[in-house]
Amino acid sequence: MKYVDSILDAIGNTPLVKLNKVVPSDSADVFVKAEYLNPSGSLKDRIALKMIRDAEARGDLKPGYTIIEASTGNTGTALSFVGTQLGYNVEIYMPEGMTRERIRIMENYGAKVHELSMEASDEGSVAGAEVEIGTRIKCLEVERTKPKVWWARQFSNPSNTEAHLQTGREILEQLNGKVDAFVASIGVGGTLYGVAKALKSVLPDVKIFGLEPASARYALSEGYTRVPGTGDDVCGGIIEEMLNSGIVDKVVKVSNKDAIAMSDRLVMEEGLFCGISSGANVFYACKVAKELGPGKRVATVLPDHRDRYLSEKKYTT
Ligand SMILES: Cc1ncc(COP(=O)(O)O)c(C=O)c1O
Structure with a gap:
């Protein structure tokens, strides 16, 4: 690669790395897509770019608009990065109590972060949906009351899934x-x-295996596809469509303890400086690899960078 015209052209086409040390013997090979190497540090760069470009093409997002989103971290960061680069104002709504560095990263890109006091569940980094309901309700209110606002709605925006068709094609x-x-x-x-x-x-x-945190209150593996009592405006969307389609063979729970332990091993033994959901993904990918046995191939993703967890006490060893 010589040079790219803009950092936005460096989104995607991430390396796929074969794991050498953490996979048990007599197992299938495990390959990890290093999505934390995307420019803002997560796979959400892909969806931020696609959601924005598609909204522009539809005429929903125009110069002078403000992009808003409810996010506890990576999507907020990715929209802050891509949105400001493309000349938009970006405002991110998150529950109080997230780590300072997440907020500072978004602010560094030029976004405005609103911290809302609300009861946030302790789902860890593997989840997202449940802790975001309150902030999604806020986005809905802002979208309905303020002019020139475009809410990205990552939970139901088809451009999100479409962006990851490309991730799948790259793996293939x-x-x-x-x-x-x-x-x-x-x-x-x-x-x-x-x-x-x-x-x-x-x-x-x-x-196809989906993972959720062992602490999930409305567990997908127990048949929930949305937080009870919530409407289409703030819930359902991609998860509901995906699970109803039957494309996922199984959803299983992974504990934070197993996810954290594996993420530590990925850093120390494989040199992959990735976050906690990466640990969950590889923990379970190794289980599948053991079941499938030699000669088979298991793929997974390392969704985000470890930099955003360094000050979280429960994620430090
Ligand atoms: C760290 C991390 N891992 C995994 C995921 C899961 O990605 P998706 O929202 O596409 O299901 C997310 C996003 O919520 C995330 O931030």
Whole structure:
């Protein structure tokens, strides 16, 4: 690669890395897509760019507009990065209590961050949806009352899933079309749904596993597809469509303890400076690899960078 015309052209096309040390013996090979190497440090750069470009093409987002989103971290950061680069104002709504560095990263890009006091559940980094309901309600109110506002709505925006069709195509190309299983933690579901669609379109037998935190209050593995009592305006969306489509073979729970322990191993043993959901993904990918056995291939993603967790006490060792 010589040079790119803009940092936005450096989004995607991330390396796929074969794990060498953390995979148990007599297992399938495990490959990780290093999404934390995207410019703002997560796979959400892909969806930020696609959601914004598609909204511009539809005429929903125009010069002078403010982009808003409810986010506890990565989507807020990615929209702050891409949105300000494309000349928009960006305002992110998050529950109080998130780490200072997450807020500072968004502010550094030029976004305005609103911290709202609300009862946030302690879902850890693997989730997202549940802690974001209150801030989504706020976005809805802002969208309805203020002019020149575009709410990205990552939880139901089809451009989110479409952005990850490309992630899936890259995995297929990097593995010469040979993938037996794909594993990914579910936040709003775009990663798992988009990659699963791309893989299943050419490999109908590929197994798709979704992960959720063991502490999830309305667990997908127990049949919930949305937080009870919430309407389409703030809930449902991609997760509901994905689970109803039958594309996911199984949703399983992973504990924060297992996720954190594996993320520490990924840093120390494999040199991959990734976050906690990466640990969850690899923890479960190794289980699948053991079950499938040698000669098979399991792929997963490392969604975000470890930099945003460094001051969180429960994530330090
Ligand atoms: C760290 C991290 N891992 C995984 C995910 C899951 O991605 P998705 O929202 O596409 O399901 C998210 C997003 O919520 C995330 O921020």
